[in-house]
Each structure stands twice: as structure tokens, then as C-alpha cells.
Amino acid sequence: MSYFSIFFQYAGQYLKTRLTYRADMAVEIFSDLLFQAVNLIFILVVFGHTSLLKGWSKDEMVFIYGFFLVPFAIFGAFFNIWDFTDRYIVKGEMDRILTRPIHSLFQIILERMELESLFGVVTGLAIMFYAGNNLGLSLHWYDPFIFLILVAGGALVYAGIFVTLASIGFWSDSRTDIMPMMYNIGNYGRYPVDIYNRIIRYVLTWILPFAFVGVYPAAYFLGREEWYIYAFITPLIGVIFFAISVFLWNIGVTKYRGAGN
């Protein structure tokens, strides 16, 4: 069976299990929406007291946040590996994964997917259209395609960073809180990077490139030409970081010894 058909088989099963508990799913989507609304409210309230933030207007900030939500939702739907060490290494579940005929990382993605996170894509698009409309942005015929590429780049940046962190579990299964820490650092990418100092900006661009999830790609649609170069290397950065992470993962798998019992 090809990876594609396996994916759709798993997704179909997943939907069936979720739709059995519709009320629970509705509440979950609602609380996600609430969470997304909080950040939006923050931006809106703050702009009641200032008209520009380091040269960015309210609608531009809102647009960047809307863009950020899309790759983040895709990442959240497929890369639930924040508890990888606990769930798969410490409990020895990785043994089972390795007996499966597909790539171990892909198997974990299938098992841990949370498709309801994809609702964030809808929220993100709605926010972008609202802000874009206020800004009077116009779309070229090729913009939707560029959008898809930039979103994929952003999602790969996130995936790359978190798969790399998960791979550490193969070498050391001691408890660390590095994952939640990284989620919080990731929030820095929701805002324009020029509000941070030089060091943080450098880190967010080249070391933990969360800026490529929000502000850089969004700058393309906002017509901020000084950021174009960063916008266009977004897919490249995504592919590089994801490739490194898969490389590390593959080495890590060979170091896996099982929990043994």
C-alpha cells in the first residue's frame, strides 16, 4: 500500500472515532477558537492605545497573526510529538512502531494525528481575509499557490524543530521540559521580529527559525519589499530544517534499545 492510501485509511478511522463523541469534539474546537481569540483580542486592545507598532499597523499585525495560525494548525494536526519520549521511548512503544512496514516517523504521525486542529486553518484564513480587506490587499492569480508553498515552508520549520527535539529522546530518555519551552518560544514568531533585539532576531531567523512561520512569509502578502528575500527563502529553510530533523531521527532510531521487559 502506498503511503497515501495508508494515510487516508488512518484519517478515515480517526474521523469515525472522533465523530462518535461529537459533543466532546465541539467543545474542543470551541476552546481552540477561544485560545486563538485571546491573542487577537490582545492585538486589538493594544491598538486602542497606539496606531503603529514599530511601523506595523493594526491590520498588518492581525494579518501576520492570521497567517501564523495556518502553518501552526497544520503542524498541530500532524506533529503531536511533544510527549514522544514519555509515550514511545520510556514505555517501549517504539518497539511496536519499528515492526511496522512504513517509516517510523510517518507511523507516529498517523497514530497521533489530531485533525480537528485543522480548524485553525479556517480561523487563520478568515482573519487574513478580514485584515487583508481592511488593508485593501489585492490577490494575483499566482498568490494562492505562493501561499500554499509558504505555508508548507512554515509548517516544515515547526515540524523540523520539534522532530529534532523528539529525536533527543533516543539518546536520553530523562525528563526534560524542553518541548513546552519551545512552544513558548514559538509564540515569538507571531509578532514582527523587528520588535525584538538583534540577538533574539538572529536566533528567530537562523537558529530556531520561528520567524519563518509568521512574519517573514506574511510580509510577502503585505507587500513589504524589504522582507521579500526572507519570504522567498521560507520553503528552503523549511526543507533544510525538516531534512536535518529526519536525518537525526534516522540516526536516533538506530540507537534505540527498547525499554525491555
Add this chain to the structure above:
Amino acid sequence: MGKYLEMIRIRFLMMLAYRTNYYSGILIYSINIGAYYFLWSAIYGDKPSIQHLSIVQMTTYIAVAWMARAFYFNNIDREIALEIKEGKVAIEMIRPYNYLSMKMMQGLGEGIFRILFFSVPGMVIVYFIFPIQFTSHPATWLYFLVSIILSFVINTQINLLTGIATFFLFNNDGLIRAKRVVIDLFSGLILPISFFPGWAQSIMGYLPFQGISYIPSMIFTEGFQGSGVIHGLLNQALWCVVLFIPIQVLWATAKRQLIVQGG
């Protein structure tokens, strides 16, 4: 009374055994404080003050709001929900103590641990990183102390309410998550209540949430002066008393319709 003090002590010791888990927590809170510090610096730009708060007061506000969160925050809503789902609550009810008071004491044990091993060192660390000002008025410190104790009580009462709701909803993970988001926003953790537009402020005036973070943080940064401090403290004290009523009503109703599945 002795048994409740013992509860606080045991929870404190339990937390102490896992204290290394908390060092990373300080780092996470510092990262969050950092994000908001940079945002606010950009928002202030050249403005000397917004809504009567200077940038230094604002930074102090964020730092103290997050560090105080470590004190009042607890997971007893989740614990209660779990004990109800697993049916353990039936055993808890026949034990010779009041279940809800016991939960509150456990939360307090956790809070005392966190204030000593999380908030205080965390505050010292962020003091060296960000421009924060500590007041030199002893009275302010005293008011702040009273205020965060009241904020702990209010937050814990809301957690108890959320926990007891499991009796009626059976599965309330969503409610617990939603409550957390609502508290972060409406308590003034993310941004001071005084920044909201007037209509939103007047709605929030009727809600208990600002007693959790906004009032203690404003007292600490001396954004409240004179009678403002007293009003704030009275508001918190009032909510502590008012919230007691729905808890008792819900708890009495819940006990009557308790269904224990298995056990």
C-alpha cells in the same frame, strides 16, 4: 484543623521531592515575560505612559503577574475531575474531612512550595534581565501579600466549581481548558484591565476574574494608590465570600445525584 495543616505539609513535601521539575518552569515563565516585555516596549515606543502606567511599571506588572500565577495556579480542577471519573470521590466523601477544604489545602501546599521555589527565585532572575522596579514602601508589600492570598482563594474557588461541574458533565476537559484561557485573559495576566475599552471594563467589573491577577499586580506596581488599594482588596474579599455560595449549592446537589460507575 490539624489534619488540614498536615495536608498542606504533605503536599509541600511531595512537591519538594520533585523540585528539579520547576527550574525549567522558571525559564518558561521568563520566556513569556520576555515576549510581552518586547511587545510592550514596541507598543510604548516614545510614549512616557499609557493608562497611567509607565513602561517600567508595565514590565514590573507583567513580571509580577506571571510570577504570582505560579502561586495561585493549581490543577485541583483536573484532580477533582479525575477522582470523579474514576469513582474515587465516593471514598473521599466517607473520609473524616471535608473533601473540598482538603482539596483547597492541597492547593495551598502546592502554592506555598511554588512561591518559595519558583516565584521568589524567578522574580530575582527576571529582575536582572528586565528593567523592573520593586517598591520600597513596606505597606505596599503588605497589601500585595494580602492580595495574592485572596487571589489564591478566588482562583481555587473557581477551580473547585469547574471540578464539581464534572458531576454534571461527566467529561469536562474542554471546560477546564476554556476556563484557563478565560482566566488568562479576563484576570489581567495578559494585559491590564484598564487597557480594555470602557464597555469591556464595566462588564469585567461584575466578574470575579480581575481579583486573580489584575488587582494584586496593580497593587505591586503601585498603579493603585490610596483608596484604590482598599477598594481592590475589598472587591477580592467580597468575591471570596460570594463564590462560596455556588460551591456549596453545587456540591450539595452533586452529592445527591452522585453516580459511581464501578469502584
